[in-house]
Amino acid sequence: MHITLCLLTRNERECLEKIYPLIPPPSREAGYDDLVAIDGGSTDGTLEFYKERGVRVIGQSRRGRGEAFLLAFRDLQSDAFLFFSPDGNEDVADLPKFRKHLEAGADLVIASRMMKGAVNEEDHQVLRMRKWANNGFNLLANLMFRKQGPYITDSINGYRAITARATRILQLDSRDYTIEYQMTMRAMKHGLNIIEFPTVEGQRVAGETGAPSVGTGLRFIRKLWTEARIK
Ligand SMILES: Nc1nc2c(ncn2[C@@H]2O[C@H](COP(=O)(O)OP(=O)(O)OP(=O)(O)O)[C@@H](O)[C@H]2O)c(=O)[nH]1
Numbered sequence: 001m002h003i004t005l006c007l008l009t010r011n012e013r014e015c016l017e018k019i020y021p022l023i024p025p026p027s028r029e030a031g032y033d034d035l036v037a038i039d040g041g042s043t044d045g046t047l048e049f050y051k052e053r054g055v056r057v058i059g060q061s062r063r064g065r066g067e068a069f070l071l072a073f074r075d076l077q078s079d080a081f082l083f084f085s086p087d088g089n090e091d092v093a094d095l096p097k098f099r100k101h102l103e104a105g106a107d108l109v110i111a112s113r114m115m116k117g118a119v120n121e122e123d124h125q126v127l128r129m130r131k132w133a134n135n136g137f138n139l140l141a142n143l144m145f146r147k148q149g150p151y152i153t154d155s156i157n158g159y160r161a162i163t164a165r166a167t168r169i170l171q172l173d174s175r176d177y178t179i180e181y182q183m184t185m186r187a188m189k190h191g192l193n194i195i196e197f198p199t200v201e202g203q204r205v206a207g208e209t210g211a212p213s214v215g216t217g218l219r220f221i222r223k224l225w226t227e228a229r230i231k
C-alpha cells in the first residue's frame, strides 16, 4: 500500500525548524512512501524552508485546513494519506503506527488523545475546557451517526490517515478546521472501519494557533447540525 505523508502548514517556519529534522525520510519502516507539504499561503519563510530541503509543496489558492485535505485527495495519487501538523502537538514517534492498521483494512485511522493510555495537552490542568468540549462533540457524533464498531474517542483530532477509497465514498467538502469532524461523522454514517490508537499530545513548540477555541467550537456545532440534516 502506497501511503503519502502530508505536512500541513500555514506560517510554521519556527516549528518546522524544530520538528522537521525529527521526521524520517520515506520508507516502509517510516510508515509512508512519499512526503508532500500542503501549504496554506505561508509568508514567514516556511516555503523557503521546504525549498532548501527539496520538499515538494502543493500551494493552496484558498486558505483553510480543510482545503489542504481536499487538495491532497484531488491532486495526489496514493492509496492512503497520512496527515501530520509539524507544530509540536503530534508525536513523530507515532508516524509508523498507521500503516499496519491501513494494511489490515482500516478505512480511517485516528491517533486518539482521549482513549485509555493517551495524554491530552490539558490533562495536567484542573480545568480542561477544550477536552470537555471535544468529549461533548465525540458523544454527539457517536450517538447520532455510529452504526458499528467501537465508540470513537477523538472524532476531531487531525493526526489521522484515510484511504483514497474512503475519500471517494465520503465526498468531503469542509474547507476549514471542521474537516476532521466531518470526516469522522461521515465515516460513521457509512459504517466504515475506524480504528484508533492512543497518542501523547504535546504543546505547540512555537508560533500561535490559527484556531481560536470558541469560534472553532461554534463551527463544529454548525457542522454537526448540517451532517444531521443530510443523509
Ligand atoms: N495547509 C494548511 N495548513 C493549515 C492551515 N491553517 C492551519 N494549518 C495548519 O494546521 C495545523 C494545526 O493548526 P493549529 O493552529 O496548530 O491548530 P491547533 O492545533 O488546534 O492549535 P494549537 O493548540 O495552538 O497548536 C498547523 O500545522 C497549521 O499550520 C491552512 O490554511 N492550510
Ligand SMILES: [Mg+2]
Residues within 6 Å of the ligand: 085, 087, 089, 204
Ligand atoms: Mg496545533
